Amino acid sequence: LAYYDTLTGMFTRHGFFIHARGLLETFKARDEDFVLIQMNVRHFRIINNLYGMEKGNRLLVLLAERIRSIKPKESIAGRVGDDVFVVVMPRHDFYAENWERMLWRVEQEAGEDVFHVHIHAGVFMGDSVNIPLSRMIEYTWAAQETIMDDPQSHIAYYRPGQLKKVRRARALINVFEKAIRRGEFQVYLQPQVDRHGKVVSAEVLSRWVTASGEIISPGEFIPFLEQTGQIVRLDHYVWGQAIQLLKKWEGTPFSHLKLSLNVFPEDFDYLDVPDTLCSLADMYGVPRNKINVEITESAIISRSALRQRVADRLVEAGFELEIDDFGKGNSSLNTLRNIKAQTLKLDMDFLKIDEDSSMRGMIIIESMIHMAKLLDMTVVAEGVETNAQRDALLEMDCDLLQGYLFSKPIPVAEFENNLQKSWHEGKCPVCRLEEV
Incomplete structure (x- = not known):
């Protein structure tokens, strides 16, 4: 034996x-x-x-x-x-x-x-x-x-050199639970602007800020949290923090804003995602239509029948469902046919728009936007970094833009201060690229 x-x-x-x-x-x-x-x-x-x-x-x-x-x-x-x-x-x-x-x-x-x-x-x-x-x-x-x-x-x-990186990640995983209890994971927001430059929503992201002030890149710890299943613990924590933020904004100049929450594939395996989000929204008294739920297209395609039912339940519960990273990897039109999502999010890192873009690429992007509009879906383009990309997307009638051209992901306090400053000055809150 x-x-x-x-x-x-x-x-x-x-x-x-x-x-x-x-x-x-x-x-x-x-x-x-x-x-x-x-x-x-x-x-x-x-x-x-x-x-x-x-x-x-x-x-x-x-x-x-x-x-x-x-x-x-x-x-x-x-x-x-x-x-x-x-x-x-x-x-x-x-x-x-x-x-x-x-x-x-x-x-x-x-x-x-x-x-x-x-x-x-x-x-x-x-x-x-x-x-x-x-x-x-x-x-x-x-x-x-x-x-x-x-x-x-x-x-x-x-x-x-690979082993050193893995040992570093494992060391972070070992202190992960303590870091959550100490509040070291902070909510960061990346604004989404409409065609007039108005911030109407933001994607919720997280950063690990240690007690010493070190900011640990998500690229260091997210893959290992996914592999160990602990990403579910982090997601639940971040969802709760974001929903509490929406509650805090009630009755303030920020009350019109929506927040987009990311759902990882592992969340479906460990949680009843619709029930969990409903419980959090109801606990803090936040209207569900203030919460957008981002699910990657690849996550929907994997175990599609099961996750389609989950997606339908999210929509029926009153959340706005976003298909994230559309156009990246194995895109399937069946996703748009079967999932009643209200928002389509295009990955501009994959669908490059720049001075060297081919006419074929531009036609594909414009066709995707046109198709989404016929399905009565809002279109968000993320990864927008240049004025040329912004102008081309607006010409194609893209609804919302997100990317470093407007702002990198920033702490909540900085996000609020930037918005208040832009309102006071009457200017569009667009950062110059060299300042980002």
Whole structure:
């Protein structure tokens, strides 16, 4: 029992470390390079929660069988975590295309039991057995983290420096809950302006500001919160802070403003999003039509039937639903047909408008705006950075604009001060790019 996993028949972590070390010593004696590949199932805990441990176990057994069928004779394989499998083999026996094909086939076969499965692998190419096995596995984790948000990629290779970044992120995750309790996560707002330059709404974002005043970039901690499921905790906190802000603005010059809240795909897996937002709005006595709910198009496409029902419930509850990042990645017109969203948000980082834009690109953007208008949808363009982009979008009859041309995401107090100043001066609150 100490050496073999009763579910998959593979070595346990203890058994793997003992036998893999012996194999590595063999490679050392032959002066032979080796490969360590580590594989795990993305959001395996969610699969267990949604579909039950029996189906989760079937997936693990299937993956173990496929690993055994493909690994070379001179290799050691083990299940070293709940859904973590590791293989050590000679470098000359490692063919990435075979492993990638195997992982893809497991995903397809498992899809008959579980709606959507992603399996990622990290690879460490070794030439020295003096590195501890635990460190090598850390290297494969660091490599894997680089593709965790890319369902099209299966294998990533460790590069020097990746481990330092992962350790930094893990250190942040370890203090995450304390940071929330201390109020270190602050609401930032990025204004959305209409064609007359009037701020009518803002997207709610968050920044981690430590007790020492360090601002931690979302790019550092958001991906790891998503991978661990803790993004749900942060989202719930930020939604509550934003709704309290709307309550605070009642009876003030800011009372006309709406706020857009982001919903991550993981929120659907852990929360009843409509019930949660309804409870928060009702708790603070905020009209639901003051709250826009942003859901990315890719999140809707994944498990579309389930999330379509959730989207319908949000609209029925009185929230304004926004399809975010439309035009980025796998756009589907079925999304617009099936989801009764009121707002379409175009990603201008993907749909570039500048002096070098092709006529074809401009026609696509204008057609998307025209299509949304025929569906009686408001169109928001985010990522607007230049006057040329602004002018082109307004010419295309885009309703609202958002981006660094107008303001970067800023703290609430700064947002309020900027608006009050612009009202006092009677000017459009547009920042010059060099000041942003």
